[in-house]
Amino acid sequence: MSTPHPPAGSAARCPWSAGPSASSTTPLYGPELDGDRMTLLYEEMRAEHGPVAPVSMAPGIDAWLVMGHRELLRLTREEGDFSHDPRHWGLLREGRVPADSPILPMVGWRPALLFADGQQHRRMRAAVSDALARINGHELRRSVRAAAEGLIASFAGRGEADLVADYARTLPMRVISGLLGVDDRTGRELVEAVAGTVSATSGSADASRRMGAILYGLIKEKRSEPGEDITSALLKHPAELTDEEVLHNLVVMFVAGNQTTVNWIATTLRILLTDPAFRSSLAGGHLSVDDALDLVLWRFPPTQNFPARYATRDMRFGGQDVRAGDMLVLGLAAANADPEILPADGVPVVGNRSHLAFGAGPHTCPAQDPARLITRTAVDTIRHRLPDLELGVPETELEWIKSPWSKGLGALPVRFGRPQLPQGAVPPQSAGDLAPPGTAPWSASTFRPSSTVPY
Numbered sequence: 221m222s223t224p225h226p227p228a229g230s231a232a233r234c235p236w237s238a239g240p241s242a243s244s245t246t247p248l249y250g251p252e253l254d255g256d257r258m259t260l261l262y263e264e265m266r267a268e269h270g271p272v273a274p275v276s277m278a279p280g281i282d283a284w285l286v287m288g289h290r291e292l293l294r295l296t297r298e299e300g301d302f303s304h305d306p307r308h309w310g311l312l313r314e315g316r317v318p319a320d321s322p323i324l325p326m327v328g329w330r331p332a333l334l335f336a337d338g339q340q341h342r343r344m345r346a347a348v349s350d351a352l353a354r355i356n357g358h359e360l361r362r363s364v365r366a367a368a369e370g371l372i373a374s375f376a377g378r379g380e381a382d383l384v385a386d387y388a389r390t391l392p393m394r395v396i397s398g399l400l401g402v403d404d405r406t407g408r409e410l411v412e413a414v415a416g417t418v419s420a421t422s423g424s425a426d427a428s429r430r431m432g433a434i435l436y437g438l439i440k441e442k443r444s445e446p447g448e449d450i451t452s453a454l455l456k457h458p459a460e461l462t463d464e465e466v467l468h469n470l471v472v473m474f475v476a477g478n479q480t481t482v483n484w485i486a487t488t489l490r491i492l493l494t495d496p497a498f499r500s501s502l503a504g505g506h507l508s509v510d511d512a513l514d515l516v517l518w519r520f521p522p523t524q525n526f527p528a529r530y531a532t533r534d535m536r537f538g539g540q541d542v543r544a545g546d547m548l549v550l551g552l553a554a555a556n557a558d559p560e561i562l563p564a565d566g567v568p569v570v571g572n573r574s575h576l577a578f579g580a581g582p583h584t585c586p587a588q589d590p591a592r593l594i595t596r597t598a599v600d601t602i603r604h605r606l607p608d609l610e611l612g613v614p615e616t617e618l619e620w621i622k623s624p625w626s627k628g629l630g631a632l633p634v635r636f637g638r639p640q641l642p643q644g645a646v647p648p649q650s651a652g653d654l655a656p657p658g659t660a661p662w663s664a665s666t667f668r669p670s671s672t673v674p675y
């Protein structure tokens with residue numbers, strides 16, 4: 221960064237405390253948290269503290285929010301200084317994280333790639349990346365479209381819908397369930413358990429246990445009867461993951477992949493419905509849906525802040541005195557808006573994908589291609605099937621959810637005229653039955669046979 225920054229967190233710091241000084245921290249949680257104000261808040265913190273600011277993520281959970289693009293690249297790339305393993309976390313080691321803290325289900329250690337460094341991370345990452353690489357893009361697109369058309373059919377007769385509740389919130393979870401090899405009934409249970417786990421409420425721990433029980437059942441089933449799905453691919457990968465490791469890597473895929481994709485779909489639809497540049501240029505051919513998808517990743521990254529790294533030593537970082545054991549949160553939205561990397565008008569150049577919405581370094585999201593394919597297909601299907609779609613309320617009434625982590629819309633009310641649905645698109649009988657009758661929602665061909673992937 222061009223300007224020097226005072227060590228804001230260090231002066232008032234209690235010598236035995238872990239985490240930044242409480243006197244200067246900005247809370248990113250609570251009933252007063254205004255989802256619409258977050259962008260402004262980042263700029264206020266940047267002006268006051270520079271690229272790394274002291275924040276609190278939950279009661280008693282102080283951390284550093286890394287908002288500089290350059291600092292975030294360093295945070296994600298230098299594993300030696302910044303570990304992914306929460307067992308390095310000072311507050312936790314000192315027993316100062318309440319057992320019912322809403323943050324624990326998100327950052328508590330699990331034997332999964334997201335919480336591992338070095339060789340252990342590479343081993344699990346290889347299994348997850350290889351399993352994801354087997355997804356057959358063509359079949360995935362077909363499956364997403366069929367599921368999307370079933371959902372659209374379920375509300376098409378109403379002439380209005382909430383595209384968050386009626387569409388975006390259901391689709392990715394069903395898609396990911398299918399890819400993991402979960403049947404419809406189990407998928408419905410898993411949907412609820414995962415939602416409870418990441419809800420950051422006092423019920424999160426129970427939901428997390430329920431989620432574990434369902435996934436152990438799935439692993440047992442796939443061990444005795446493997447299919448063409450991600451779970452089976454993980455179980456037979458040469459990395460030889462234990463059942464426990466497979467379970468926790470599945471949890472990470474669910475948690476990391478669901479709400480992010482929900483947000484990406486809904487925010488892109490919002491942009492397409494409200495931004496005059498996109499409304500006119502989609503017809504005229506200058507800006508594409510992919511440009512809208514990228515704009516969302518720049519301006520409204522589906523995970524605005526991502527947990528977390530833990531400093532392995534005392535250091536000066538981004539103008540702050542960071543101590544060994546401090547938690548550092550990836551400020552993805554703030555880093556994308558860093559004036560150091562944006563053009564003078566603050567608008568990212570079309571086609572530039574140097575945003576940090578997917579993180580960076582060895583832990584960068586391994587599912588960027590399937591996530592884009594799911595999101596793009598979900599958006600395209602709505603546009604084609606409901607061609608005269610328009611916003612059902614003034615844009616000023618749309619609200620971002622209140623979350624320190626997630627950047628997503630609470631609701632997206634729309635109205636539309638006559639839908640253009642294909643013959644055979646039948647509304648699901650239940651939330652778990654999304655495919656047209658007579659077809660399995662997730663045919664085995666969505667997944668490439670294992671013989672086509674050279675391990």
Ligand code: HEM
Nearest residue numbers: 333334473476477480481577578579580583584585587591
């Ligand atoms: C099918 C959907 C998705 C799946 C299965 C998925 C899966 C994963 C997994 C397994 C990781 C951990 C990687 C590691 O620790 O090595 C991860 C990380 C991440 N993913 Fe995704 N993801 C999905 C969609 C998304 C979307 C839509 C976004 C946002 C645009 C996103 C943003 C991230 C970020 C920010 C990280 C953390 C990177 C870091 O810690 O440096 N993911 N994802």
